[in-house]
Amino acid sequence: MNDMSIPTAATAAIKEVVGPNGWLDTPEDVEPFVVETRGLWRGECDLVVSPASTDELARVVKICADAGIPITPQSGNTGLVGGAIPHGGVIINTRRMNKIRDVDALNNTMTVEAGCILADIQNAADDVDRLFPLSLAAEGSCCIGGNLSTNAGGIQVLRYGNARDLVLGLEVVTADGKVWNGLQRLRKNNTGYDLKHLFMGAEGTLGIITAAVLKLFPKPRRRETAFIGAASVEAVQALFSRMQDAMGDSLSAFEYANEFSIGLVFEHIDGANNPLQGTYPAYALMEVSSLRDDETTRDQLETVLADALEDEVIIDAVVAQSEAQSKALWNLRESMPEAQKHARASIKHDVSVPVSKVAEFVRNASKMVIDDLPGIRPSAFGHFGDGNIHFNLTQPADMEPEDFLAKWNHFNEIVHDYVATMNGSFSAEHGVGELKRKDVARYNDPVGVDIMRAMKASLDPNNIMNPGKVLPDAEPS
Numbered sequence: 064m065n066d067m068s069i070p071t072a073a074t075a076a077i078k079e080v081v082g083p084n085g086w087l088d089t090p091e092d093v094e095p096f097v098v099e100t101r102g103l104w105r106g107e108c109d110l111v112v113s114p115a116s117t118d119e120l121a122r123v124v125k126i127c128a129d130a131g132i133p134i135t136p137q138s139g140n141t142g143l144v145g146g147a148i149p150h151g152g153v154i155i156n157t158r159r160m161n162k163i164r165d166v167d168a169l170n171n172t173m174t175v176e177a178g179c180i181l182a183d184i185q186n187a188a189d190d191v192d193r194l195f196p197l198s199l200a201a202e203g204s205c206c207i208g209g210n211l212s213t214n215a216g217g218i219q220v221l222r223y224g225n226a227r228d229l230v231l232g233l234e235v236v237t238a239d240g241k242v243w244n245g246l247q248r249l250r251k252n253n254t255g256y257d258l259k260h261l262f263m264g265a266e267g268t269l270g271i272i273t274a275a276v277l278k279l280f281p282k283p284r285r286r287e288t289a290f291i292g293a294a295s296v297e298a299v300q301a302l303f304s305r306m307q308d309a310m311g312d313s314l315s316a317f318e319y320a321n322e323f324s325i326g327l328v329f330e331h332i333d334g335a336n337n338p339l340q341g342t343y344p345a346y347a348l349m350e351v352s353s354l355r356d357d358e359t360t361r362d363q364l365e366t367v368l369a370d371a372l373e374d375e376v377i378i379d380a381v382v383a384q385s386e387a388q389s390k391a392l393w394n395l396r397e398s399m400p401e402a403q404k405h406a407r408a409s410i411k412h413d414v415s416v417p418v419s420k421v422a423e424f425v426r427n428a429s430k431m432v433i434d435d436l437p438g439i440r441p442s443a444f445g446h447f448g449d450g451n452i453h454f455n456l457t458q459p460a461d462m463e464p465e466d467f468l469a470k471w472n473h474f475n476e477i478v479h480d481y482v483a484t485m486n487g488s489f490s491a492e493h494g495v496g497e498l499k500r501k502d503v504a505r506y507n508d509p510v511g512v513d514i515m516r517a518m519k520a521s522l523d524p525n526n527i528m529n530p531g532k533v534l535p536d537a538e539p540s
């Protein structure tokens with residue numbers, strides 16, 4: 064177990080390295096950094112350090128390593144699994160490291176520091192007529208260092224991949240305060256182990272990402288958005304299959320929602336109106352994009368939807384006629400987490416299964432939880448095209464929220480056990496953090512967990528990098 068207190072000499076040395084603008088230590092100043100966005104997690108910490116450069120950050124880590132001080136890396140603090148919340152030691156927050164170091168439009172790359180806000184990176188790509196496709200609802204406040212450390216997903220994974228697929232090179236400060244410079248801008252580089260993938264998705268347990276070379280893409284000239292209503296999740300799956308066959312790579316997003324999820328949005332979110340003629344058991348929102356500035360893609364989309372209507376695969380459909388209508392449709396999807404709060408307590412799951420199994424999962428998992436607790440209301444929505452469903456369980460209307468939340472682990476086990484039978488994942492995009500460590504022990508392959516432990520012991524032998532996160536506690540011997 065680490066001693067979480069910070070020796071006075073180390074505190075003074077850290078403050079000296081980062082200067083007066085690089086640290087905070089009063090309880091009021093530290094407060095926003097120890098509380099998670101939704102208030103579900105609260106930690107403690109006496110010193111928040113914000114280095115202005117990789118060199119400063121490496122020197123701070125070296126001081127911590129020498130003194131055995133635990134470090135919690137932090138970027139935008141929008142993570143949902145408690146990974147950036149400290150339990151003593153120091154927070155090293157990368158927000159002051161927010162320079163775009165290089166943009167190479169011909170090479171389709173951009174080199175950015177870890178504290179760059181995701182939306183700023185998207186805008187910088189746009190400025191050179193390129194696309195950086197990572198996109199999620201927290202993009203105005205999350206930072207690329209956090210995105211890569213959680214291997215974030217979002218709404219365009221279907222076309223462009225997860226965060227780790229968008230990276231060519233990385234710069235990392237290791238647990239002993241050295242700088243690994245892997246900032247190559249290369250698309251081919253077979254010179255040994257691909258170290259960058261060790262640090263992406265590691266949630267700050269192996270080192271601190273300080274900069275990255277990101278891939279850019281040609282900017283789509285046209286985007287078309289459609290919203291459909293169907294009789295079942297199986298019908299949505301059938302439409303997805305048709306869309307993939309007909310649209311291929313131009314299908315950049317395909318999102319699903321059940322009737323309960325979207326009903327809450329229509330009921331509780333200001334300005335959210337049903338664009339369809341009725342209400343249906345299942346909905347899908349899709350986006351297709353094209354590099355050509357003509358009507359071809361829209362015509363193809365309309366043809367697929369018209370055929371699906373005629374074949375009675377779907378019941379109702381609307382294609383956005385303007386940018387404003389497209390935004391309104393996306394607003395329905397993005398308002399779902401907010402709308403759920405109005406139905407009180409919710410037990411969350413962020414699972415993935417093979418795309419071919421999504422309908423089966425939604426149908427069977429819904430039945431399992433309803434059989435277990437009649438009155439429970441499954442809110443199933445998410446990235447259907449990636450096999451990733453946010454399967455959130457809303458409390459029965461007549462139950463006390465605390466009584467329902469006391470069943471959190473019970474329902475996690477029902478849902479995650481079922482996901483495991485499909486060879487699925489108990490955490491598709493939010494990571495493990497502190498919340499899901501027990502699930503790593505229960506569901507990950509034991510040999511894989513041993514390899515993870517060996518990597519941790521090798522790269523961070525004194526366990527100062529985000530201790531208590533990701534890896535489950537060791538079995539008592």
Ligand SMILES: Cc1cc2nc3c(=O)[nH]c(=O)nc-3n(C[C@H](O)[C@H](O)[C@H](O)COP(=O)(O)OP(=O)(O)OC[C@H]3O[C@@H](n4cnc5c(N)ncnc54)[C@H](O)[C@@H]3O)c2cc1C
Pocket residue numbers: 100135136137138139140141142143145146147157177198199200201204205206207208209210211212213214215216217218266267268270271272273492493496529532
């Ligand atoms: C409204 C909302 C919508 C969201 N939607 C999505 C979504 O669609 N898809 C998705 O995947 N996630 C989503 N998230 C979760 C969250 O936004 C992502 O996990 C995001 O990538 C975290 O970035 P951050 O900068 O806030 O990281 P933080 O919360 O600060 O940190 C997250 C983890 O990474 C570690 N870390 C942070 N910076 C570094 C670094 N430089 N080096 C090493 N480790 C580091 C932290 O220790 C922590 O374990 C959403 C969150 C919110 C609030």
